[in-house]
Amino acid sequence: MANLSKRGLTTAVICSGPFMKLGQAQARVFGVPDLPLLQIPHPLGGVSIEQVQARAEVAVPQFVKLLKEKTQ
Amino acid sequence: MSKLAQLLQASGASIEAEDDFDSVNALMREKGWSDGLPIVPPTEARVAAMLEYCDRPWDQPIAKIPPRWGEATPLLLAANAVMAGCQPRYFPLFMLAIEAMCEEPLNLYGVQATTHLCAPLVIVNGPVAKELDINSGHNAFGPGHQANATIGRAIRLALINIGGAIPALGDMSTFGSPAKYSYLVAENEDESPWEPLHVERGLPREASAVTVIGAECPHNVNDHESLTAEGVLTTIAGTMGIAGVNDIYYQSQPLVIMGPEHAKMAAAGYTKAEAKRFIQQRAHVAVGKLSRENIDRRVKITFKDRLANPKPDDVVYAVQRPEDLLIAVIGGAGKHSAYVPTFGATLPVTRALKTADGRLAKSVEDFRRR
Numbered sequence: 504m505a506n507l508s509k510r511g512l513t514t515a516v517i518c519s520g521p522f523m524k525l526g527q528a529q530a531r532v533f534g535v536p537d538l539p540l541l542q543i544p545h546p547l548g549g550v551s552i553e554q555v556q557a558r559a560e561v562a563v564p565q566f567v568k569l570l571k572e573k574t575q
Numbered sequence: 576m577s578k579l580a581q582l583l584q585a586s587g588a589s590i591e592a593e594d595d596f597d598s599v600n601a602l603m604r605e606k607g608w609s610d611g612l613p614i615v616p617p618t619e620a621r622v623a624a625m626l627e628y629c630d631r632p633w634d635q636p637i638a639k640i641p642p643r644w645g646e647a648t649p650l651l652l653a654a655n656a657v658m659a660g661c662q663p664r665y666f667p668l669f670m671l672a673i674e675a676m677c678e679e680p681l682n683l684y685g686v687q688a689t690t691h692l693c694a695p696l697v698i699v700n701g702p703v704a705k706e707l708d709i710n711s712g713h714n715a716f717g718p719g720h721q722a723n724a725t726i727g728r729a730i731r732l733a734l735i736n737i738g739g740a741i742p743a744l745g746d747m748s749t750f751g752s753p754a755k756y757s758y759l760v761a762e763n764e765d766e767s768p769w770e771p772l773h774v775e776r777g778l779p780r781e782a783s784a785v786t787v788i789g790a791e792c793p794h795n796v797n798d799h800e801s802l803t804a805e806g807v808l809t810t811i812a813g814t815m816g817i818a819g820v821n822d823i824y825y826q827s828q829p830l831v832i833m834g835p836e837h838a839k840m841a842a843a844g845y846t847k848a849e850a851k852r853f854i855q856q857r858a859h860v861a862v863g864k865l866s867r868e869n870i871d872r873r874v875k876i877t878f879k880d881r882l883a884n885p886k887p888d889d890v891v892y893a894v895q896r897p898e899d900l901l902i903a904v905i906g907g908a909g910k911h912s913a914y915v916p917t918f919g920a921t922l923p924v925t926r927a928l929k930t931a932d933g934r935l936a937k938s939v940e941d942f943r944r945r
Contacts, residue, residue, distance in 0.1 A: 524744050525642065525688060532644050549868075 505533035513573045514538065517562050519545035541565040579623050582634055582650055592616070603658075608736050610728065610756060614658040625653035628666040630931045630942045637670060638677035641684035643739030647673055651737055652729075659729035665707060665722060667928060667942040668785070669729050672697045672759070675926040676730075676787045682921045686789040687740045690747050691821065693918040694754040695730065696790040696830075698903055700773035701783030703928060704761035706938060711761035713907030716793060727757025754792045760905055766835035767904035768842030775847065776925040782935050783928040788830055788901070789921030791820075793913035798837065804844030805853070807837045807912070812857035814914050815893040818864050821919030823891045824877050828899045828923050830915040834906040852897040863887030 508514040518526040518540050530538040542565075543558040550558075583589040592599050599616040603609045615621070626633055629649045636646035645651075649670065656669055676683050676695045686693050699709050710720035718724060739745035748755075764771045773784035798810040811831055822829045831854065833841065841850050862870060862885040874882050874891060882889055893916075894900045901923060928936045936942065 521743070522747065525747060528739070528744060529642060532642070 505530070505535045505538065508535045508538055513570055515541050515566060515569055517541045517543055519543055519547055521545050539565075539569050541569075577623070579619065579626065579633070579650075583619060588650070589619070607741065608658075608732075610731055610735060612728075612756075614732075615660050617654040617657040621657040622650070622653045625656050625661070625663045625666050626650070627944050628663050628939060628942045629653070629670070630944065631670075638674050640673070640677060640734060640738030642688045642745040643737070645737035645739060647677070647733060647737050652733060655732040655736055656725075656729040659732050660721070660725040661729050662721065662725075664939045665726050665729075667936065667939050668699065668703060668707065668783075669726050671926060671928050672726070672730055672785050672787065673733055675785050675924045678924045678926070680922040681787055681789055681924045682918075683738075683789075685920050686918055687734060687738060688745060688747055689918060690749045691918050692748050692750060692752040692754075693789045693791055693921070694752060694758050695734075696754065696788045696915065697727070697730065697759040698772060698786045698788070698905075699759065699761040699783070700764065700771045700778075700786070701928070702781070702937065703783035703939060704764075709759070709761040711763040711905055712766075715760040715763075715905050715907075716758075723759050724757055727759035730759065731756060752792050754790070758790070762903045763835055763905050763907075766838075768839050769847040769902070769904065772901070772903045773925055773927070778925065778927050779935070781937070784925055785928075786901075786903075786923055786925040788828070788915070788923045789918040790830065791916045793832060793915050796837075796912040796914060797910065798912070799910040801840070804841045804850070807840050808845070808850055808853045809857060811837075811912055811914065812854045812893075815854070815858035816860050817893075818860050818869075820893070820916040822893055822916050823860060824873055825917075825919035826895045826899065827917050827919045827921065828901055829894055829917050830901040830903065830923075832903055832905045832913040832915060834909055834911045834913075835904055836908065836910055837912045838904045847902055848897070851900045851902060855892065855894050855897040855900055858893035859890035860893070861887060862889045862891065865891070 504514050504516055516526055526540045530536055541562050543561045592602050600613050603614050631649055633649045636648050638647045640647050656666055707722045709722045734740045762772050772786055774780050778784050796811050796814045798807050801807045874885055930936055930941050
């Protein structure tokens, strides 16, 4: 993801709450400290299809907003 | 000025502290440079003594440790070895273990950062195990031997201090494990009826080597009654048939540790390869023991060729192929073996102890600066 970001593509990483700090630290390590992290509710495993859908509905608007910002 | 003193001139290479055990430990706790236990202050003199057993450039990284991908130079590793309480002559083996676990197949990033409770298990083979008095017998995984305790601890300190395996930041393990303090043993080659692990994995017998496995803690296999190879191997295989391990969903390489008494009983009827086949065929979990969701979301997808519409009596295997099972002989007297599941998304790495010029080391004294 860091490499794609460095190539100029609009990229983001989706993290659940407890993994945000790890995501931020990894972005710094790989030289893309501003890599967008889209936060969704934890957990990712052991959730129903409806809960998966709900997480997508949280992530998608964040990504759309990011795309709009990048294309302006 | 000594070479070490020159290296310590670099910005951030050293830190001033009061010359007092308690003050140094307070500073280390404040910085987060500890596993929680007191550390031996890494003074310049102690680090210099450790580096006497290093034949590589002290400031050149031998590996990068994830998830921080920190550069593991001999200088930094020596400081961690001092902090852990290592003798200087342990240092070549500690460096080797770090190099091995940073090789790609082990997936140290995953092992470090996962919610799973795994830790890198190091099994030492060859003459250096005896030279350093690494325990392979009674209580090999427990306390009592300086080499096991402190080389294992130095590894953990390097994983924290260089690799950034900090709880809830770089180490997301749901609850960790005691193996994250120290997890290093030797194989009991003298009591093994089979060829040693490092020989089976392609190295000459005279080599000293480490095999690193992204592993859970050992789970005991008690069998005081069996009189045959089939008996003891059946009990081991039966113990491995459990639903909540990662290995049932991966082509991974879990470990069976056989106590010498069990191993000798098994070897009376089977070669090591035959024992692996016997165990693999019988170490399985009936699909009916898995939850409906695990069947739908894992079994039907992972094993779609064989189990697209599984029946309750169909099975998933603890290890997918006989050759994927590792067997090592460890421990003292007693009718016990142990099963060591893995993280799943990891493969063992075996690496020989070699001097900087590429020769197999006969002794840790081969690394000593002259």
